[in-house]
Amino acid sequence: MTDRVYLSMDAAARSVGADDIASALSRAGCELVTTGSRGMLWLEPMVEVERDGVRHGFGPLTPDDAAGLAAMDFPDTHAKALGPVEALPWMQAQSRLIFARCGLIDPLDPDMFEAEGGLNGLKTALALQPDAIIDTLTRSGLRGRGGAGFPAGIKLRTAAAQPGPVKYICANADEGDSGTFADRMLMEGDPGQLIAGIIIAGRAIGAETGYIYLRSEYPDAIRIVSKALDIWRAQGWLGENILGSGQRFDIHLRRGAGSYVCGEESAMLESLEGKRGQVRAKPPIPAISGLFGKPTIINNVLTLASMPWILEHGGDAYAARGHDHSTGTQAFQLAGNIAQGGLLELDFGISLKRLVEEFGGGTLSGRPLRAAQLGGPLGAYIRADRLDVAMDYESLAAHGAMLGHGGIVVFDDTVDMAAQAEFAMAFCAEESCGKCTPCRIGAVRGRETLAKIRQGEDVSANLDLVEDLCTLMSDASLCAMGGLTPMPVMSAIREFPEDFKPRAEASAADRVD
Amino acid sequence: MSHHGDGIAEICTHHRDEPSALIEILHDVQARFGHVSDEAAREIAARLNITRADIHGVRSFYHDFTTVPTEPVRIKLCRAEACQAVGSEQLATALEARGIETETVYCLGNCALGPAAMIQQRLIGRASVDSLERARAEALDD
Ligand SMILES: Cc1cc2nc3c(=O)[nH]c(=O)nc-3n(C[C@H](O)[C@H](O)[C@H](O)COP(=O)(O)O)c2cc1C
Ligand code: SF4
Ligand code: FES
Numbered sequence: 179m180t181d182r183v184y185l186s187m188d189a190a191a192r193s194v195g196a197d198d199i200a201s202a203l204s205r206a207g208c209e210l211v212t213t214g215s216r217g218m219l220w221l222e223p224m225v226e227v228e229r230d231g232v233r234h235g236f237g238p239l240t241p242d243d244a245a246g247l248a249a250m251d252f253p254d255t256h257a258k259a260l261g262p263v264e265a266l267p268w269m270q271a272q273s274r275l276i277f278a279r280c281g282l283i284d285p286l287d288p289d290m291f292e293a294e295g296g297l298n299g300l301k302t303a304l305a306l307q308p309d310a311i312i313d314t315l316t317r318s319g320l321r322g323r324g325g326a327g328f329p330a331g332i333k334l335r336t337a338a339a340q341p342g343p344v345k346y347i348c349a350n351a352d353e354g355d356s357g358t359f360a361d362r363m364l365m366e367g368d369p370g371q372l373i374a375g376i377i378i379a380g381r382a383i384g385a386e387t388g389y390i391y392l393r394s395e396y397p398d399a400i401r402i403v404s405k406a407l408d409i410w411r412a413q414g415w416l417g418e419n420i421l422g423s424g425q426r427f428d429i430h431l432r433r434g435a436g437s438y439v440c441g442e443e444s445a446m447l448e449s450l451e452g453k454r455g456q457v458r459a460k461p462p463i464p465a466i467s468g469l470f471g472k473p474t475i476i477n478n479v480l481t482l483a484s485m486p487w488i489l490e491h492g493g494d495a496y497a498a499r500g501h502d503h504s505t506g507t508q509a510f511q512l513a514g515n516i517a518q519g520g521l522l523e524l525d526f527g528i529s530l531k532r533l534v535e536e537f538g539g540g541t542l543s544g545r546p547l548r549a550a551q552l553g554g555p556l557g558a559y560i561r562a563d564r565l566d567v568a569m570d571y572e573s574l575a576a577h578g579a580m581l582g583h584g585g586i587v588v589f590d591d592t593v594d595m596a597a598q599a600e601f602a603m604a605f606c607a608e609e610s611c612g613k614c615t616p617c618r619i620g621a622v623r624g625r626e627t628l629a630k631i632r633q634g635e636d637v638s639a640n641l642d643l644v645e646d647l648c649t650l651m652s653d654a655s656l657c658a659m660g661g662l663t664p665m666p667v668m669s670a671i672r673e674f675p676e677d678f679k680p681r682a683e684a685s686a687a688d689r690v691d
Numbered sequence: 692m693s694h695h696g697d698g699i700a701e702i703c704t705h706h707r708d709e710p711s712a713l714i715e716i717l718h719d720v721q722a723r724f725g726h727v728s729d730e731a732a733r734e735i736a737a738r739l740n741i742t743r744a745d746i747h748g749v750r751s752f753y754h755d756f757t758t759v760p761t762e763p764v765r766i767k768l769c770r771a772e773a774c775q776a777v778g779s780e781q782l783a784t785a786l787e788a789r790g791i792e793t794e795t796v797y798c799l800g801n802c803a804l805g806p807a808a809m810i811q812q813r814l815i816g817r818a819s820v821d822s823l824e825r826a827r828a829e830a831l832d833d
Contacts, residue, residue: 189800189801189814190800190801190803190804190814190816192813192814193801193804193807193814193815193816193817194804194816194817219803219804220803222804353798353800354797354798355798356771356772356773356774356797356798356802357772357773357798357802358798358800358802359800359801359802359803361800362800394718394755395796395798395799395800395809396800397812398814432714432715433714433715433718434714435714435717435718435753435754435755435756436753436754436755436796437752437753437754438797449714450711451710451711452709452710452711452712452713452714452749453713453745453748453749454748454749454752455752455753470711511802511803512803513773513776513802513803513805514772514773514774514776514777514802514803514805515776515777516803519802519803519804520803542777543777551772555771555772555797585773585802587772587773587776587802588776589776590776593776598772598775601772601775605771605797609797
């Protein structure tokens with residue numbers, strides 16, 4: 179007997195037709211609960227049907243599939259039947275701490291959120307003194323998930339130590355890196371987890387105001403987070419006297435406006451102050467002087483969203499996962515030319531090869547995999563034969579790569595790595611905030627020079643020039659935009675030299691093939 | 692009274708004439724009037740007690756704001772790496788060949804279901820010339 183039908187309606191699911199599935203199911207008289215996504219994006223649109231407390235999945239569905247399934251009461255023998263969702267290998271392998279409720283609950287149903295333990299971490303924090311919260315977070319070893327991996331506890335301790343009554347928490351929801359969508363998925367699937375994290379961080383440093391800086395490219399997330407904030411206020415979970423604890427905290431939502439560099443924390447602060455998104459010189463660090471000159475914690479969505487779990491289960495339980503200085507879990511996002519794209523929350527340390535081959539199922543095109551870019555547009559390209567690396571901060575650094583925000587973009591053998599190198603420079607030129615010369619001028623020169631190389635013009639001299647430019651950019655740029663653009667560029671040149679050969683040589687090589 | 696009627700004043704009041712809310716104000720103006728005209732910039736500057744140069748600086752910095760009215764229905768096409776890996780460049784060329792204009796954006800957060808596009812806040816995954824033409828026609832009907 180069918181109880182309820184759950185349909186994932188986050189932006190990704192909707193982008194491949196979930197709205198039509200919703201209409202088809204409603205017409206068939208199903209009682210629908212809309213949820214976020216489980217992160218198995220190649221199975222979207224996906225519905226789940228609850229039987230005896232177990233949720234059975236069906237996907238990817240067409241509207242006809244959905245109508246047919248509803249008419250037959252969702253038989254497990256249907257061609258699109260996936261069986262119990264939690265038992266799927268993709269789900270089984272994960273440690274879903276942060277994404278535990280994502281895809282499970284209606285993101286705007288406070289009762290479901292509470293029933294699934296959504297308030298536990300916040301309640302624990304409200305009963306603790308700020309110092310104890312910081313101790314727990316420090317012991318967990320939690321590091322920033324926005325890219326730089328800075329220890330969350332140290333930052334909080336610095337801000338907490340600043341005098342004065344006005345401090346801020348800013349959630350960085352700018353998620354500009356290509357290949358990443360974890361922040362979006364969480365905000366659309368379980369916004370309460372982020373809100374709880376912001377309040378916890380606020381209590382830890384003695385702040386009463388938070389901002390969520392959410393990119394304008396995410397209209398669904400904006401709508402859902404905005405409604406969730408209203409619901410939290412109405413529930414007494416946000417505002418004057420949170421859960422009767424006497425704690426006061428409110429959160430404002432601010433939209434980005436289509437600028438990649440505004441994900442950089444100080445540019446984000448400028449933007450939050452209503453200005454051009456130009457990077458600020460450091461020092462001072464934001465934890466001492468940030469938004470409107472006040473002590474400010476800026477953390478990525480996932481960093482903040484990890485805090486409720488850590489408070490509920492303890493810093494040691496979190497630190498027991500992963501290894502070395504990469505504790506806890508990381509949301510890995512498989513993207514690009516990948517057969518089974520999506521999000522997996524796993525303990526640190528899984529190999530990239532396993533992620534891409536076992537979970538990702540290789541390329542979508544079915545052609546040989548040639549390269550993977552890790553950590554967004556400022557991250558390195560890795561060759562197919564070098565994918566055997568553990569996904570944690572230390573191993574990747576030793577491999578000349580970085581984790582960034584956990585995005586993995588897969589390319590097949592049709593990729594032209596010289597074109598990718600040129601794009602990296604072009605992107606930097608386009609998105610540079612313009613404050614420092616190595617980035618502003620270097621990227622433009624880099625783009626022009628790589629275009630010449632692709633034309634076969636003075637290849638070896640121009641490659642030397644690109645290398646010099648890259649050295650200058652990494653040494654002398656004010657922020658990681660200019661400072662790390664050399665990563666994709668130089669990794670492409672070093673790992674895929676065959677794509678940068680002078681024309682004559684390259685075509686000779688082609689003839690040999 | 693300006694071309695905008697009371698529109699600008701309303702939007703600024705809604706944001707309490709707060710200079711730090713300038714980006715939000717510009718979003719609202721862009722959404723309501725299709726662009727942020729010089730005249731609108733002048734009115735906002737007066738309301739927020741900041742200079743017109745401040746507003747011009749901000750308006751030109753962010754991709755979301757335009758000084759001239761945009762097409763009623765715009766196709767934003769993602770041209771970032773994950774979408775490149777599944778043919779966004781070829782799609783852009785094919786659209787151009789059909790005379791369909793697109794705006795370039797970098798990442799719409801749909802990188803496992805690319806090529807990604809957005810039409811009037813509606814995200815489109817696994818985009819093709821056909822699916823975009825259909826979505827655009829639907830958006831024009833609305
Ligand atoms: C060009 C550039 C873009 C960035 N974009 C983002 C972003 O979209 N989201 C994010 O969380 N961090 C981004 N960062 C990193 C932030 O500057 C900052 O390190 C981070 O928000 C701190 O939070 P965390 O410690 O929780 O990672 C970016 C950095 C640079 C240089
Ligand atoms: S490196 Fe680029 S983005 Fe960063 S401050 Fe310099 S010009 Fe701005
Ligand atoms: S790279 Fe195109 S949606 Fe992310």
